[in-house]
Amino acid sequence: MRTIVTGAAGFIGSNLVDSLLADGHTVVGIDNLATGRIDNLDNAFQHDTFTLAETGVTRSDLGELVGEIAPDVVFHLAAQVDVRKSVGDPCSDAGTNVLGTINVAEACRQAGTRRVVFAASGGSRYGAPTALPIAEDAPPHPLSPYAAAKVAGELYLSAYADMYGLAPISLALSNVYGPRQDPRGEAGVVAIFGCALLRGHPGTIYGDGTATRDYVYVGDVVDAFRSAGAAPETLTGTFNIGTGVQTTTTDLHRMIAAALGVDDPPVYAPARTGEVQAIALDHTAAHQRLGWDPHVGITDGIDHTIAWLRETLDRRDSATPATA
Ligand SMILES: NC(=O)c1ccc[n+]([C@@H]2O[C@H](COP(=O)([O-])OP(=O)(O)OC[C@H]3O[C@@H](n4cnc5c(N)ncnc54)[C@H](O)[C@@H]3O)[C@@H](O)[C@H]2O)c1
Structure with a gap:
């Protein structure tokens, strides 16, 4: 399978890259190294099936880049991830997290890639709910620009599904931890x-x-991305990824x-x-539709x-x- 991983040099992205490469997939990483580290990709660079495009997801010719690669799946993890920075500079946050996600959706449309797996935020999606663990049918209630931008990313991808037949899966991640x-x-x-x-x-x-x-181990999160990437394209929507x-x-x-x-x-x-x-997330839907459960x-x-x-x-x- 040919894949793109945006945010490839980051914490979760680089763990996903290693997993994809270990199973023989071709990976093009896209990362501007805003917070990512090139040494997170030390293992990846040992594979001739890996290349890194050191660039931003907001670049205007992203469609051409994605078109040349013609990926089967785009894993979109690149983001400004600091909630406090999003409060201090919401426009800059939206530039990366809203416009960047629209640009990725548009590039996929142009390239004819239907499956996009998006790193959404389950920890911030539901605001401050009192009944826990919370499931995906609870209304989104973002309490920060970061949270709002992540929900906006889900909504744009959903609109692209309706307008152009994109097949997005948004994984609403709880608090991820682990190596890197x-x-x-x-x-x-x-x-x-x-x-x-x-x-x-x-x-x-x-x-x-x-x-x-709700702390979820990065290896389990990588498994969720892999399951979503391999799911039939008829499966779309948002799935909580947490332990409950x-x-x-x-x-x-x-x-x-x-x-x-x-x-x-x-x-x-x-x-x-x-x-x-x-906060704690109910992952029943991910269990039933993606066959995903946390193991660590x-x-x-x-x-x-x-x-x-x-x-x-x-x-x-x-x-x-x-x-x-
Ligand atoms: N870590 C968590 O607990 C958690 C929880 C919920 C959602 N998420 C989401 O998962 C994704 C990965 O998060 P992470 O914890 O690995 O963070 P990270 O900061 O380690 O990774 C983000 C990566 O995106 C890159 N990046 C930033 N702006 C970019 C741009 N404009 N173009 C290209 N690359 C850019 C950074 O350099 C970095 O490598 C993010 O989308 C984040 O919102 C993370």
């Missing part, structure tokens, strides 16, 4: 706590630590500290405005992530722990 998540990002709390504790810092929890998130399990921030910190064999308690700081108290439990997932952090942190830098 950037500890300097704003949202990768497993990487942030892991990096901080490895460097002898306690890690900061904003709020009282009772907020919950809520983990509090304090419990998460404790599990990461235990995996590292340390017992440093976290530092607590005032809660940040705009953060939801609890949080304890094993944390172990894999810590192993990766131990292996790479020194090599990688300079990474100063962020706060979560």
